[in-house]
Amino acid sequence: MTEIPATMFAALQRHEGYSGTAEGPAIADAADYLDAAEIPVPTPGKGQVLIRLRTASVNPSDLHFIKGEYGQPRIKGNPAGFEGCGDVVAAGEGAEGLVGQRVAFVVALGCSGAWAEYATTDAINCIPLRPDISDDDGSAQIVNPLTAMAMVDIARQDGESFVVSAATSQLGKLMVSLGKDLGLKPIALVRRAEAVQPLKDMGAAEVVVTTDEDAVQQFAKISAALKPRVFLDAVSDQFSEQVFAAMPNKARWISYGKLSSELPKLTMMGQLIFQSKRIEGFWLTSWMMSTPPADQMRVVGEVQARFADGRWKTDVSVHLPLRDVVSGLADALKKTDGKVIITP
Ligand SMILES: NC(=O)c1ccc[n+]([C@@H]2O[C@H](COP(=O)([O-])OP(=O)(O)OC[C@H]3O[C@@H](n4cnc5c(N)ncnc54)[C@H](OP(=O)(O)O)[C@@H]3O)[C@@H](O)[C@H]2O)c1
Known part of the structure; x- marks a missing residue:
């Protein structure tokens, strides 16, 4: 005892x-x-x-x-x-x-x-x-991994590429490597140039450094080529809004974090009307309340397997x-x- x-x-x-x-x-x-x-x-x-x-x-x-x-x-x-x-x-x-x-x-x-x-x-x-x-x-083992599993699952239902901001965060890295393992093409947004290669090694198809002067133009080019329809966003600032504006028809801006204190201004309201774009939120607590326990247990098992065999750390x-x-x-x-x- x-x-x-x-x-x-x-x-x-x-x-x-x-x-x-x-x-x-x-x-x-x-x-x-x-x-x-x-x-x-x-x-x-x-x-x-x-x-x-x-x-x-x-x-x-x-x-x-x-x-x-x-x-x-x-x-x-x-x-x-x-x-x-x-x-x-x-x-x-x-x-x-x-x-x-x-x-x-x-x-x-x-x-x-x-x-x-x-x-x-x-x-x-x-x-x-x-x-x-x-x-x-x-x-x-719980907050970030379950969120990564749930959000990449949302992303994969909407095409093969998706965008991840604050990609150097623990959650960002989990999502990039999971995306790669699922055969998807994650586009990573980072704010430090030295993070580019590690993110590519992890599985990012493209990495944009958000502090580059032409970062929005760089992203627009990548977006036109890879056509990501889901933006998983932990920063939720004005740059995020510009990224969303550069995404194709039916794109979804899913804000799940507010790392930046900047409040974004919406500049492209017409896209919500004419391009069927959507702005949403994601909170793990709501996901847990709405996902059947058996499905959650399956995800928990997969999370532990990924940490145990080194795919995640x-x-x-x-x-x-x-x-x-x-x-x-x-x-x-x-x-x-x-x-x-x-x-x-
Ligand atoms: N909604 C949900 O259910 C849910 C669940 C889990 C986590 N989250 C959110 O997910 C996000 C990441 O969580 P985490 O635990 O993975 O974080 P973390 O490992 O603590 O990393 C946060 C990283 O984000 C970057 N960052 C910080 N402020 C930033 C800014 N203003 N603009 C751009 N990048 C910034 C920094 O990396 P650099 O210094 O390398 O740029 C920082 O190291 C947080 O916003 C958290 O609240 C939400």
Whole structure:
């Protein structure tokens, strides 16, 4: 039987509810949003589990959330952090079957977050991990991989090429390599020239550097040749709008992230009318609510297989000790091209 202490260390939300801002995920100092504290270890309720943390990934959604800009309100005094990997050490009624298992998890609404020595969540938000999945991959096993699977599935139904912005993000890389494996032609948008070759090696048919002066013209040429009909967009700024405007008839601009704080202006309304173009959003939470559990389990199995055999991996920029999150997170996030992974 695992000894569970009475208290634990955690990075707690400083604020309540929504902020009303739309600045994007950049933070200057995590202390503006988080407090370090020793608090009681939470008790799992009915259908919930208590997880001893091994690793927690820092996703842009976590940063939107602590800033009060995410799709659910903050709870002041509750540990932050949506996603992690750990060992189930206790369970409420009906969830006892998971005790003793190493799981990937996402924190359910109102549960105790992952940036803490212990977290709680609903048992259905846990995925028992194969032994050949590392703790780092386990901490980034749900949010990005399931989103990649779901969105590339949307893209493949609309032709053989699709566009991915912020392609150096973890999710961007997952989608580019998955697209290549499925015989598709991903067009990657990046903002650093040194990312071009790695993205091509990963499977991008074309890569456009968005900071090039003629980036829109470059994209327009590629678009005319490859005819992508789906734009999977994590940036959602004015450049995105220009990309969408350069796409062919029936193109779909699917915004799933707001990495840029710039609010785009629509310049081509006629295309919505005369070219049957559409602007949409994608949120994994809605996908999970609308996708039958058996289909989700099939996708989960495929995700673990891809990480286990090396087709996918989590690039890690920094392992950040939990006790350094409040003081060190903003600096840790300055390193690009990899995830910050929190360790207890
Ligand atoms: N809707 C959903 O259900 C859902 C699910 C999962 C993730 N997401 C979204 O997917 C996006 C990527 O997530 P992730 O975890 O893969 O991110 P990540 O690995 O943390 O990478 C983010 C990368 O995006 C690039 N970037 C940041 N700001 C940018 C900007 N203003 N313009 C262009 N590129 C920018 C940076 O790369 P460089 O420095 O190399 O440019 C940065 O390293 C986020 O927006 C996240 O919120 C949405």
